[in-house]
Amino acid sequence: MTESLDPSQAYESSAPSASSDAPLAGITVLDLTRLLPGPLAGLRLAELGAHVIKIEDKGAGDYAREMMLGDDEPPPSAFWRLLNRGKSVERLDLKNDADRATFRDWVSRADVLLEGFRPGVMARLGFDYETLARLRPSLVVASITGYGQHGPMAQAAGHDINYIGYAGVLDQLGDAADAPIVPNFQIGDLYGGGQATVQAVLAALVAAQRTGRGRWLDISMTHEVFRANLIPAVAMHRQGHVSRAGKDLLNGGVPCYQVYRTQDGRYMAVGALELKFWQTLCDVLGRSDWKTRHWSLGQVIGGEDARSLQGELAAVFASASLSDWTLRFAHADCCVTPVLRLEEAVTHPLFARAREALSP
Numbered sequence: 001m002t003e004s005l006d007p008s009q010a011y012e013s014s015a016p017s018a019s020s021d022a023p024l025a026g027i028t029v030l031d032l033t034r035l036l037p038g039p040l041a042g043l044r045l046a047e048l049g050a051h052v053i054k055i056e057d058k059g060a061g062d063y064a065r066e067m068m069l070g071d072d073e074p075p076p077s078a079f080w081r082l083l084n085r086g087k088s089v090e091r092l093d094l095k096n097d098a099d100r101a102t103f104r105d106w107v108s109r110a111d112v113l114l115e116g117f118r119p120g121v122m123a124r125l126g127f128d129y130e131t132l133a134r135l136r137p138s139l140v141v142a143s144i145t146g147y148g149q150h151g152p153m154a155q156a157a158g159h160d161i162n163y164i165g166y167a168g169v170l171d172q173l174g175d176a177a178d179a180p181i182v183p184n185f186q187i188g189d190l191y192g193g194g195q196a197t198v199q200a201v202l203a204a205l206v207a208a209q210r211t212g213r214g215r216w217l218d219i220s221m222t223h224e225v226f227r228a229n230l231i232p233a234v235a236m237h238r239q240g241h242v243s244r245a246g247k248d249l250l251n252g253g254v255p256c257y258q259v260y261r262t263q264d265g266r267y268m269a270v271g272a273l274e275l276k277f278w279q280t281l282c283d284v285l286g287r288s289d290w291k292t293r294h295w296s297l298g299q300v301i302g303g304e305d306a307r308s309l310q311g312e313l314a315a316v317f318a319s320a321s322l323s324d325w326t327l328r329f330a331h332a333d334c335c336v337t338p339v340l341r342l343e344e345a346v347t348h349p350l351f352a353r354a355r356e357a358l359s360p
Contacts, residue, residue: 019049022048022049023048023049024045024048024049024050025049025050026049027045027049027050027051027111027112027205028050028051028052028053028109028110028111028112029042029045029046029050029051029052029053029110029111029112029113029114030053030055030106030107030110030112030113030114031052031053031054031055031087031114032055032113032114032115032116032117033114033115033116033144034056034062034063034064034116035062035063035064035067035116035189036064036083036186036189036190036193036194037116037144037188037189037190037192037193037194037197037221038114038115038116038144038193038194038197039054039062039064039083039084040083040189040190040193040194040195041114041142041144041193041194041195041197041198041201042054042083042084042087042114043083043084043085043086043087044194044195044198045112045198045201046085046086046087047086050111050112051088052086052087052088053087053088053089053090053106054084054087054088054089054090055090055091055092055103056089056090056091056092057091057092057093057094058091058092058093061091062080062084064076064077064079064080064083065077065080067079067080078360079360081360082358082360085360094125094127095125100126103127104135107127107132107135107136107139108135108136109136110136110139111138111139111140111205111208112139112140112141112142112201112205113132113139113140113141113142114142114144114197114201115141115142115143115144116143116144116145117143118145118154118155119143119145119148119149119150119154119155120155122143129141133214136214137212137213137214138208138209138212138213138214139208139214140201140204140205140208140214140215140217141214141215141216141217142197142200142201142204142217142219143216143217143218143219144193144197144221145218145219145220145221146158146159146162146163146188146220146221146222147163147166147220147221147222147223148218148220148222148223149218149220150218158222160186160187160188160189160221161182162222163188163189163192163221163222163225164187164188164225165180166222166226167188167192167222167223167225167226167229168226168229168232168242169187169188169225169229171242172229172232172242172251174244174245174251175245176245176246176252177245178245178246187225188221188222188224188225189221191224191225191228192219192220192221192222192223192224192225192228193219193221193224196219196221196224197217197219200217200219201217204217231248231250235248243302246302246307247301247302248301248302249273249295249301253301253302253306254273254294254295254299254301254302254306255270255293255306255309255310255312255313256270256271256272256273256277256278256281256294256295257270257271257272257273258270258310258313259339260313260314260316260317260318261314261317261318262317262318262320262321262322262324262325263318263319263320263321263324264321264322266321266322266338266339267322267338267339268317268322268325268326268329268336268337268338268339269336269337269338269339270313270335270336271335271336271337272334272335272336273335274296275294275296275297277333277334277335278291278294278334279291279294280332280333280334281332281334281336283332284328284329284332284334284336285316287316290309290312293305293309322338322339325338326338342358346358
């Protein structure tokens, strides 16, 4: 990434070059966003070959620069670096006449604009969608907010925990006591914000290339997560309410789809949902008598036998360490795998070609 002090040079900045045959080669993206959702969308577009110009104000800039810094670590933080590699980084004050003129010039040649302000802020700056579209009729504008551009909560503040709370997702992330946990994986930001934006932008770019007309994309993180809350919705339509923890197929109600604590306090993930996988698991454990105790053969999900067998499995997995179980199941085709910590995942051969994604 580059940082230039002269904003007039943004289109000449030496951003990492994309291959000429990259899917988005030749596409220019103006990224006005901060923190996580919008910058992630910009990063994914850059990875697809777009030239992404991250525009920060001339003061503190993106708040992520100062967030989660290590002891004695100078900014910008690893958080900011992870999300903004591969972009040109420029500074503009959109309340300054000269910088506003520069920004209008950039817009007139851009293909996509990402912004994550509260509804109405772009209009107050004089850059509402109608104004932007006059400058560049084919421009795709993605506005990423917590609750959408319209509606009773459009101006409400929020963070990931609020978005997934409203969408009925946090309620489903329950522990054994059915109390919501606080996940360190930002579902609303990453999926409802970043990934949903990329998906919508790519579709809009196809339409713009076909028709010459861009569009304004209203990306509500809460609504995107709500739309994806599919499995609990199945239970709601089936029985009139969602299933509580340990009462349904994918939330701990069957012994064949569960996490089990090992002797050394780690966990194995058992995903033997299909009967063939379950029976292979039974063979590995030397428990052929368990083969018929499976939900597909009539075991009641969340029922007495399911809970009893889950206890028996827990006792077995507690008898050996994570490494022992990993080795034992390494070549067994039954979806039983270790729950790795991130520092272990980044060194695993599975991610040999992907670990750079988490290297700031």
